[in-house]
Amino acid sequence: MEPPAPPGASNEPKYGGYTRFELELELVQAMGNPQYLNHLASRKLLSNPSFIAYLDYLQYWSRPPYIKYLTYPGPALKNLQLLQQEKFRQDIISPDFVQALTVEGMRATVEWHRENQT
Amino acid sequence: MDKHLDARFERVEKALTTLIDSIAKYNPSEKLADDLITADKDLLTSLRSLEHHQNNAARIEALRQETAALDAQTKDIIGTLWSIRKEVKNTTTTSYPSTGPKYQFTTSDLLSYARRISRNTLPPPGVTNGLDFGASPPPTELPAPDEAGRGSATQTPNASFNGGVGTPGAAPTPSANGEVLASQATVTSQATELPMQLKQVVNPGEGSVFYAWPIEGDVRGGGLAGYQQLFDSGIDPKGYDPEEEERRKKEEEQAKKEAEERARLEREEADRRMREEQARMARERERDRQLEAERRGSVAGGPKPTNQQFSFLGMDDDDDDDE
Structure with a gap:
């Protein structure tokens, strides 16, 4: 499947009122949220071969011209990268792991720019 | 020599x-x-x-x-220079292995992107996600509720700001000496820690949390959730646009309303015409009757035409009386 065209093309088919571009953008960014990944894992999607292939396909978001549309680029791309690993796909079902990821993410959010200051 | x-x-x-x-x-x-x-x-x-x-x-x-x-x-310096020069030459001749495709972008692209994502990558000022960056050990949560529990009288700003110095005048009303001493000791030990209420005033971001990813509410209110809802309610989301549907529905309703309105107007028009027709016929009958009466009156001096009309109303009155 080819990545959808970036916004601008008006004749894109719509799914529930949204283009494939919009839906996939939303999905990739939502996957920055560890709890959402846990939700996906709990629905057995992360062990589904089709979904794994889809995750591989979604990596087009890490390249131009798509990358500039991400408004949560850090967590979204990091998690997309991690999701390519089978171990991560298995581990994310654990609530402790999700919690650790969340805490780590929150800590990093506050600390990364403080390090630059000092 | x-x-x-x-x-x-x-x-x-x-x-x-x-x-x-x-x-x-x-x-x-x-x-x-x-x-x-x-x-x-x-x-x-x-x-x-x-x-x-x-x-x-x-x-x-x-x-x-x-x-x-x-x-x-x-000699040493020249030697070092020479070796450095050699090193530099060696370094520059090293070609970096390309780690992946490279993409062109301009500074303004970069800056506008940075501006666009900054609200999602940098917490607002004052939000620390519960991290304590001071050198002091993490404050224990116990004293705060304790102080709050003592009531507003003890929480005059003076008492809080002077905290460590301990102004006895602003201290809690001394019900018992021992209690006052104990409370002052607490205040002293928490000299750098503001009470909960003041923290909120000093730092509006106190206690709030910042995530660098879309939170659950965003995901639940998004297009994917809408897609799932459509799917769950048995509608094929492909080519189905809720907004479009809404618009279509509205248009249909509008058209229906307009049709009703038109029908109503037509009915009213018909009624009006009918009434006019009846009135015209009534008038003609009346004229005929008048002519008839005049003709008879000229022969026998019969009753005036106005009485004719009243006799019609009189019949109505009779009906009312019957009821």
Whole structure:
């Protein structure tokens, strides 16, 4: 499947009122949220071969011209990268792991720019 | 220099020997003594110049050493320079293996992107996600509720700001001395910790949390959730646009309303025409009747036309009475 065209093309088919571009953008960014990944894992999607292939396909978001549309680029791309690993796909079902990821993410959010200051 | 000195020494010795000989022969001569003194003076000058000479020699030696050291340093520097140059040359000739495709972008692209994502990547000022960056150990949560529990009277801003200094006047009303002391001790130990209520005032971001990813509410209110809802309610989301549907529905309703309105207007128009028609017919009948009455009246002087009309109303009145 080819990545959808970036916004601008008006004749894109719509799914529930949204283009494939919009839906996939939303999905990739939502996957920055560890709890959402846990939700996906709990629905057995992360062990589904089709979904794994889809995750591989979604990596087009890490390249131009798509990358500039991400408004949560850090967590979204990091998690997309991690999701390519089978171990991560298995581990994310654990609530402790999700919690650790969340805490780590929150800590990093506050600390990364403080390090630059000092 | 040595020769020069030796000659001086010899001269002194000779003068001395001559003087001693002359003394030994009991024939001392003043001239010989004078010679000795001159020779001695000469020797002294020579010794001074020797000292000077030796100082100079030492200085020359020191300077030579210094030169040698500087030479060595220069050589060292040149050697280092040479090796660095070699290193630099080696470094520049190394070609970096390309780690992946490279993409062109402009500074303004980068800056506008940075501006766009900054609200999602940087927490608002004051939000620390519960991290404590001070050097002090993490504050225990116990004292805050404790202080809050003492009521607003104890929480005058003065008491809080002066905290550690401890102004007894602003301290809690002393119901018992022991309690006051205990509370002051608590305040002192928490000198740098503001009470909960003031923290909120000083820092509006206090206690709020910042995530660098879309939170659950965003995901639940998004297009994917809408898609799922459509799917769950049995609608094929492909090509189905809720907004479009909404618009279509509205248009249909509008059209229906317009049709009703038109029908109503038509009905009213028809009614109006019918009424007019009836009125016209009534008028014609009335005219006919009047003509008839006039014709009869001219023959027999019958009742006036107005009575005719009243007789019609009178019939209505009769009906009312019957009820």
